[in-house]
Amino acid sequence: MTFELPALNYAHSALAERGMSQDTLELHHDKHHQAYVSALNGFVEKNSGLQGKSLDEIVKLSYGDDALAGVFNQAGQHWNHIHFWNALSPEGGKMPGALETKLVADFGSVDEFKQAFKAAAVGQFGSGWAWLIQKPSGELAVTKTPNGVNPLATGEGAALLGLDVWEHSYYVDFRNRRPDYVSNFLDNLANYEFAESNLS
Secondary structure, eight states: OOOOOOOOSSOTTTTGGGTOOHHHHIIIIIIIIHHHHHHHHHHHHHOTTTTTOOHHHHHHHHTTOGGGHHHHHHHHHHHHHHHHHHTBOTTTTOOOHHHHHHHHHHHSSHHHHHHHHHHHHHHSOSSEEEEEEEOTTSOEEEEEEETTOOHHHHTSOEEEEEEEOSGGGTHHHHTTOHHHHHHHIIIIIBOHHHHHHTOO
């Protein structure tokens, strides 16, 4: 099985009016994500134990295995970015009813969810991700992960909405202002319909 870079569901310029420039998407999707895919394919080609396995299987198999750390870095980032492109929308920021009801039930309000998510995203030291997850209990929670780690690997829960906080995801548009990037994501770019579709 050869892994491939998925096409975006929108034009590279489609998010520019909402704070994510065409330059960022061309660099981030076409260059950074493609590099993870190419590197992952290189690892799989050399390791017969990985051949024929799905991306989810490789992520779970390689997580925490020092001998497969390089594999995990590429597989985790490929998985994370597939999620991330779906978590963005040219019509982002609109909160559907079922998700809103669940956020209010589990966080107290949508604003309290956003505050918790922003705290996780801004508080992730160095490179990593912030996530809205649904725990095995069914409760929604916010978590953060370093580097290419994700909720699939850790088993914390199902990823509903993930945000890349590696510097390459925001430096073109926001320079070092990660808090502004996170707020813009939550208010203008987040595909909450996608998040709702991931609810169990």
